[in-house]
Amino acid sequence: MATKLSLTNPLLTPEQWSQPPSRIAKVPAPLETQIRHFACELIEAAGILLSLPQVAMATAQVLLQRFYYVASITQFSVRDTMMACLFLASKLEECPRKVKDIINVFDYVVKRRRNLLITPLEMFSQAFYEMKNGLIIAELQLLKQLGFNVQVQLPYGLLVTYLQCLGLVHHPQIPQLAWNYLNDALRTCVYVCYQPPTIASAAIFLAARQCQCKLPTQPPWWTVFDANLDDMIYISGHILSLYETPLPTNIPLTCEELESYLENVQAPLSNSPSDQV
Secondary structure (H helix, E strand, C coil): CCCCCCCCCCCCCCCHHHHHHHHHHCHHHHHHHHHHHHHHHHHHHHHHHCCCCCHHHHHHHHHHHHHHHCCCCCCCCHHHHHEEEEEEEEEEHHCCCCCCHHHHHHHHHHHHCCCCCCCCCCCCCCHHHHHHHHHHHHHHHHHHHHHCCCCCCCHHHHHHHHHHHHHHHHCCCCCHHHHHHHHHHHCCCHHHCHHHHHHHHHHHHHHHHHCCCCEEEECCCCHHCCCCCHHHHHHHHHHHHHCCCCCCCCCCCCCCHHHHHHHHHCCCCCCCCCCCC
């Protein structure tokens, strides 16, 4: 039987939603949410410094979210995985970057985010070797754990089309605001829970509410785009939750840091919602 190529994104199963591997490994849901959020922020920062197109950064963020629904952050270093995701995404989007450049940039953005002294990473140092080895192994694990299914369909093109259909392309605020919401949603589980049409519709829904712009309801405008109101509300809630509490600077990025954090941290985790839907 011939295999059909699907142009839709693979979505989480109900079991993966409710019980990701990190939860089985006793990592608190708020901490895992913060780690995912932080890693995606670092991917975006590194991508900008590497002059990568937005599609590559977005693809890398989605791959990281997918990976940690089939693998635990206690077994696979987040630092290595986020480097591997950006390295792989740059190849998938035909804008490859050198391994040494990716390592140096991630070393820089992590130190800057943690307010550490920024010193050049020596190419033949032990630290460089460990990061290079970690990146290469993480890329192999990424492909293995995802079953080489690394295609990512993004909703940006659909967003522009939907805005045109609704006559909102020239609105002074909604297009940019909706675009920003799509970018921010990459730091949540949204892209592994819903297909692009629903995500694009949710971004418009949230932007229109923010701007107090009334859209057609007879029939509801989102039904034309195969979206569901409840799904859009869920997505909007996840996006808005990003703005509630700033991320701490001591979020662990390696398995060793995570183990130490879980053993020694005394301060309560923030009350940010879990990425379960």
